[in-house]
Amino acid sequence: MKVYDLMVIGGGINGAGIARDAAGRGLSVALCEKDDLASHTSSASTKLIHGGLRYLEYYEFGLVRKALQEREVLLKAAPHIIWPLRFVMPHARDQRPEWMIRCGLFLYDHLAKREVLPGSETVSFAKHPSGAPLKDAFKRGFVYSDGWVQDARLVVLNVMDAAERGAQVYTRTACVAARRDGEHWLTTLQREDGSRFDVRSRALVNAAGPWVQSLIEDKLAMPSSKSIRLVKGSHIVVKKIFDHPFAYIFQNPDKRIIFAIPYEKEFTLIGTTDVEYQGDPGQVAIDDSEIAYLCEMSNRYFHSQISPADVLSTYSGVRPLLDDASDNASSVTRDYALEMDAQGAPLLSVFGGKITTFRKLAEEAVDKLAPLLGNHKATWTAEAPLPGGDMPGADFGRFLRDLTQRHPWLPAELAERWARAYGTRVAKLIGQANSLGDLGAEILPGLYEAELQYLVDAEWATRSEDILWRRSKLKLHLPPYADKVIDAWLAARSQSSRQALSA
Known part of the structure; x- marks a missing residue:
């Protein structure tokens, strides 16, 4: 039986980032995900690469600075799926005073070096x-910069990079048990x-997200010194409310923040809620009160x-937020903690985190693990583009112009859409x-066999x-029966593959 250096449990953003970083340092890696990549928390974010302006109010300056630094790194690493977005904050007199917001924005602008964003x-x-x-009552406001990300694609690109560097990837494959066996897991x-x-494997990484604690206690039968707090965030999509490229951040009377963001050209995305959650993380769904809110x-x-x-x-x-005993869900820290158990073959568990800081989290995790495995190679991901992001000058506009010139028939x-998704x-x-005829049959409007084949194979x-829903957001644009058409195509392809193998 092959012995891997790392077995990573969890195909969300943290597991994907750790697998990529480790594989790039020459460690042999296996990754398993019980469902599809990014099928839970990592595809249900507000899709922002941001410092977290509101966290300044909770004095989390270190977290905000780290996130702002990562914002610049990621904008350069994946300019096809991550791009700048300007946010508008209307000022309401009954909310935070204007001087306080100005001070917060000054800090936000200067806590970390900005090269990309105004x-x-x-x-x-x-x-x-x-x-x-906006309603006439709102006369003035503030505009600042952050970034937008296709969150599920970010996960897939990290896993793709890990696989191209030698990682073995098992999707729709659950971890049912793990134990130390001599020097191995x-x-x-x-x-x-x-x-x-x-x-x-020589080490085990628990990046199971909302299941991180239950995996330790139930699958590994071990105690954990940290705990997580499950907070549900829900979003709604409506026909576009405004027709300009700015997003909005709204301060509400209950001190919570919601965003209204241009979404898929035809829609507005509104969210998120912060609600304590006690149920099965795999069955989470919005409720009527959240929609009304x-x-x-x-x-x-x-x-x-x-x-x-x-x-x-x-x-x-x-x-899966790191439980810091905060009184309300909105104020729970979005920072992370890495718990190392080196009493035998190493076990590293990831508690908390946010999508913006995944790369730094992964780097820190591999920094802890690699020396224990005899690997002392330098960090590398800060300067490395993600698959599809290797555009000259990280200039997406120029790349799109070149693409249309090379393929005027597209x-x-x-x-x-393809440039944004695949770079x-x-x-x-x-x-x-x-x-277009060379792309195979048009299975649904604008969706050709060549793209489906690529998504399956790569x-x-x-x-x-x-x-x-995860590799794209075509669900919002195609007819209601689109899922049945694609499932039928996938089934036919699978049957053809089986027949070819048995011939």
């Missing part, structure tokens, strides 16, 4: 394009069909009023095609949900 400014809504959709994995196999907060600011009947789509995720909308890897998708997609 700083903050004060604006008059009578003169700024973001003012028109022996981890039992179970496939969807119920079959089991063992993986032997998000509609109410949106209506407090916009001329265009929405109701639950206007909600086209929703999603919810459980954030419809403009399709070229932009320079779109060359692998297009292959030798010189026309990105571990096995279900329509993987393709329509």
Whole structure:
């Protein structure tokens, strides 16, 4: 049996980042995920790469500084799936005073070096394009910069990079048990069909997200010195409320923050809630009170009023936050802790964290583990683009122009979507095609066999949900029956593959 250096449990952003970092330092890595990559918390974020302006209010200056530093790194590493976004904060007289917000934004601008993003400014809504959709009571506001990310794609690209550096990836494969066996960990994995196999490794990484504590206590039968607090965050999607490129951050009377963000060109994304959660993290869903709350907060600011009947789509995720005994869910720290158990073969467990700081978390995790495994190679991910992100000058606009010039037969909308999703890897998708006909059958409007084949072969997609919701957001744009069409295509492809193997 092969002995891996690391067995990583969890295919969310932290497990993906750790697998990538470790593989890039020459460690042999296996990663398992019980469902699809990014199928839980990591695809249910507000999709922001941000310092966390509101965390300044809780004096988490170290976390904000670390996140701001990472914001710049990630904008350069993956300019196809991460890009700048300007946020507008309307000022309400009954909320935080103007001087306090200005001080907060000054800190936000200067806690870390900015090379990509412009700083903050004060604006008059009578003169700024973001003012028109707002109610007349809002006269002034503040504009600052953060970043937008296609969160599930960020996870997939990290896993793709790990695999290309030698990692073995098992999706839809659950860890059912793990134990120390001499100098190694022996981890039992179970496939969807119920079959089991063992993986032997020199160290084990528990990056199970909302299940991190239960994995330690139930699967490993060990005590844990730390605990997590499950906080549900829910979002709603409605037809676009405004038609400009700015996003909004709203301060609400209950001190909570919600965002209203341009989404998939045709929609507005509104969220998030912060609600204590006690149930199964795999069954999390928005409830009626959360929908009503998000509609109410949106209506407090916009001329265009929405109701639950206007909600086209929703999603919810459980954030596994490091329990710091805070009184309310909104103030629980978004920082992380790495717990190392080196009483025998090393076990490293990841508690907490946020998508913006995943790379730094991964780097710190491998810094702890690698020396124990005799590996002393230098850190490397801070300067390395993610798959598809190797564009000259990290200039997405220039890349898109070059793509359309090289392939003038690609419809403009399709070229932009593919450039955003796949970056320079779109060359692998297009292959030798010189026309739309060379891409295979158009399975659904704008969705060709070549893309489906790429997602299956290169990105571990096995279900329509993987393709329509996590690898893309085509679910919002295609007919309601799209999932059945794709599942039928996947089933036919799988049957053809089986027949070819048995021939």
